[in-house]
Amino acid sequence: MQLPTLDLIVFILITFGNVLFGASFFFKNKTAGQFTSGGGNLPAWVVGMSIFATFVSSISFLALPGNAYSTNWNALVFSFSIPVAAILAVKFFVPLYRGIGSISAYNYLEMRFGTWARVYASACYLLTQLMRTGAILLLLALPINALFGFNIKTIIIVTGIAVTLYSMLGGIQAVVWTDAIQGIVLIAGAIVSALVITFSMPEGPSQVFEIAAANNKFSLGSFGSSLSESTFWVILIYGLFINLQNYGIDQNFVQRYMATSSDKQAKSSALFGSLLYVPVSVIFFYIGTALYSYYTARPELLPAELTQPGMGDKVFPYFIVNGLPTGITGLLIAAIFAAGMSTVSTSLNSTATIILTDYYQRYINKNASEKSSMSVLYISSMVIGFLGVLIALSLVGVESVLDAWWSLASIFSGGMLGLFLLAFLSRKVRRIDAIVGVIVGALVIIWMSLSPLYFNSENLLAFRSPFHSNLTIVIGTLVIFLLGFVSMKFFFRKK
Incomplete structure (x- = not known):
């Protein structure tokens, strides 16, 4: 379909404004420490917003409403585990890594179990992030293609180049600050969507809850003891382990622990970023449930093909294009892009950091100068971005x-x-x-x-x-x- 001019302008301004803003931090990166940790002087609220944006991808923006539309709020139980993991991080993990003083999450494993542990963990991390970069670039391109018909491979290449550019030039400062902006755009887009759907109900906002409650859409899942089904307890335990992994061993999080000036600020940023995700995820689930009520009340507005089983993920994109006012659609597309760009830029910066600290400085040049270290960071960011684009292109279809x-x-x-x-x-x-x-x-x-x-x-x-x-x-x-x-x-x- 043809994108309205106003939507296109909003999308371009937000998206490319973010890229240019991130690239501007090139002039503040004189040392490897500034590139990987911002010199340890980044504001706590910005780091917290970056942690939040790391939690959310463009897939979350579309998949969570799709899940709530098709089923219920069972998957929201994952968010209930986040405060527990955040409290454990503040009490144990943040002091641990800041006490060690290493920007690498895997230096601690070497201290405990030797070189093999650090190489094993860092290699697993690099492989995971490399494939994650490719997967997110592809999954980011799919809804944009479905919404506006842009060529998938073109979207992948343009997005990959843009994110790699500002991540490579701006380092962690660009990643964290653009994450903060992208997180704000994402939240604004979600709130606007929820409000528009709610106040578009034929009989008023209360009809959302009447229809949803009658169809058990607010259920958190079974409280049974089955280990083969997606029960409340299975999702809760899964969420706890995933979030312990994020806070305990994920390089993305460890770098942010080191990006603030004190233990107190690091702890407050960890708490702020993680706890912010809980209410925002509620908004995502509400959007899906509200869409169910909206199209139940007005079934003539939903194409027949989207009423088939398994099509829940496509209902929200359809509403974005056909149910939102002009200009707001551009904001929502920018929010989806922002979430994907945030995830990819974080992966690029963290993998470049691990290549420098766990391999180059560890095995190739133990007395590396600032100049050679910065060269490794720039080259690593560029290579990982390039490989991510190639992986995404190879996964198309x-x-x-x-x-x-x-x-x-x-x-x-x-x-x-x-x-x-x-x-x-x-x-x-x-x-x-x-x-x-x-x-x-x-x-x-x-x-x-x-x-x-x-x-x-x-x-x-x-x-x-x-x-x-x-x-x-x-x-x-x-x-x-x-x-x-x-x-x-x-x-x-x-x-």
């Missing part, structure tokens, strides 16, 4: 490959979290104990992640994992943690 990647992502992340918890919770766990735990735990995670993809025939069903896919990281992490302790107590003990 190959949905099964994308599904397989999300399964592989849990393999990497599960092992990292289990290893971190072994290191953090006991000083007596040895290197060999950690190795045993990681090997067995990784095998369990691989089985749980891939068995649903490969054990589909009747004679192989017995080999499939009986657990819900969200429990992969939970069970894998527990296996690593518990086996590490068992090994410490009973195996490889010297007389």
Whole structure:
């Protein structure tokens, strides 16, 4: 469809204004420390907004309303675990990393278990972020293509170049400040959408709640004990482990702990960013539920193809184009772009930092000058951005490959979290104990992640994992943690 001129102007101003603003920080990056941590002088509220924006991707902006439209509020339970993880981060993780003083999240693992642990975790992180960059660039292009018909590959290339440019030139300061702006645009877009839908109901705002309640749309899911279904407890436990992983071992978060001037500011930014996500996610779910009520009350406004099962994710994009006033549509598209750009820029900066600290300065040039360090950061950002674009282009039209990647992502992340918890919770766990735990735990995670993809025939069903896919990281992490302790107590003990 043809994009109205006003919407196009709003979209261009917000999107390219962000890019130019981020690139302007090039003149403030004189040292590697300024590039990776902003010199430790960034405002707490900006870092907090950046943490929030890191939580939210363009997929969240569309998938959460789509989920609420198709089902209920079960997935919102994930957000309930965030305050718990945030409090644990403030109490334990922030002081840990700031006390060590290293910008790398994986230096701590080397201190506890040796070089192998740091290389294992950092390599898993680099692979995860590289593929994540490609996946987000593709998933960002899909709704834009569906909304306005722009060529998918062109969207990927233009977006990839723009984000790589300001991430490479501006460093963490560009990432954090543009994250803050993008987060504000995202919140504004969500609030405006929710208000427009609510006040467009034929019988007034109360009709949203009447229709939704009559159809059980506010349900948080079953409170049963099943481990194979998406119950309240499965989602809550899954969310707790995922968020412990984010705060405990994710380089994106650790860099932000180091970006403020004091422990107090680092803690307040961690709390602010994480807790802000909770009410915003409620708005996303409300949008989906309100859309259900809106199109139930006015079914003639929804095309027949969007009423079919599995089309829930496309209802909100349809409303953005056809139900919002001109100008507001441009704001919403800019918000979707902003969320995706925020995720990609964060990945680019964090991977460049790990390449510098965990590989170049560790194995290639231990006495690297500021000039050579900055060169590594610039080149790494550019190469990762380029590879991310290539990966996104290679995934166009190959949905099964994308599904397989999300399964592989849990393999990497599960092992990292289990290893971190072994290191953090006991000083007596040895290197060999950690190795045993990681090997067995990784095998369990691989089985749980891939068995649903490969054990589909009747004679192989017995080999499939009986657990819900969200429990992969939970069970894998527990296996690593518990086996590490068992090994410490009973195996490889010297007389």
